[in-house]
C-alpha cells in the first residue's frame with residue numbers, strides 16, 4: 338500500500354481537500370479518530386490543523402508507515418496509534434470531534450456494527466467524514482462484473498469487497514444528518530472494478 342497508494346492517491350486529492358476542509362481547530366475540531374488509517378495518506382490534508390489524532394488499524398504492520406506519514410506532515414507528536422477494529426473501537430464514548438474513514442468500510446466484517454461504534458465515539462454534533470468505493474447500481478454491467486470478480490478483489494485486497502452498498506448502511510446508522518455525493522474514479526484495467534465511489538459527511 339505504501340508504494341502503490343501514491344499512484345492512486347492523486348485521483349482523490351481534490352475530493353479529500355474538500356472533505357477534510359472542516360477539520361480545523363477553529364471549527365471546534367480538536368480530536369480526530371481515523372479508523373483503518375493504513376499508511377495514513379490522509380494526514381497531510383488535515384494533521385497540521387487539529388490537536389490530536391488517534392489512528393486505529395487492526396494491522397500493526399501499518400503503524401510504521403503511519404508514523405512516517407505523520408513525521409512528513411510535521412505531526413508525529415499528535416499521532417497516537419491503536420491496534421483495533423472498527424467493529425470494537427478501543428475508545429471512550431463521545432471522545433472524538435470527528436471520525437475519518439477512507440477505503441475502510443469496504444473491508445470491515447460488519448458495516449452496521451462499525452458505524453454504531455463510530456456514532457458511539459463521536460460527541461454530539463461530531464462528524465463522520467467518509468470516502469469509499471461502493472457497488473455499482475444494480476442493472477449496470479459493472480455491477481455484474483463486481484459480483485463475478487469479488488473473490489479476486491477479496492484476495493488481492495485482504496478482505497476488501499467491491500459489492501458493498503455503503504451509502505445505504507450509513508443511511509441506516511441513525512446519524513442526525515447526512516450529505517453524500519457519488520462519483521466515478523477514472524481507473525483503467527482491473528482497478529475499474531472499484532471505480533464507483535461515495536464521499537460525504539454524516540453528523541451525529
Ligand SMILES: C[S@@+](CC[C@H](N)C(=O)[O-])C[C@H]1O[C@@H](n2cnc3c(N)ncnc32)[C@H](O)[C@@H]1O
Pocket residue numbers: 342372373374375376377378393394395396399421422423424438439440441444445446
Ligand atoms: C485499503 S486500506 C485503506 C487505508 C487508508 N484509510 C487509506 O485511505 O489509504 C484498508 C485499511 O483498513 C484496515 N482494516 C481492515 N479491516 C478493518 C476493520 N475491521 N477495522 C478497521 N480497519 C480495518 C486495513 O488494515 C487497512 O489498513
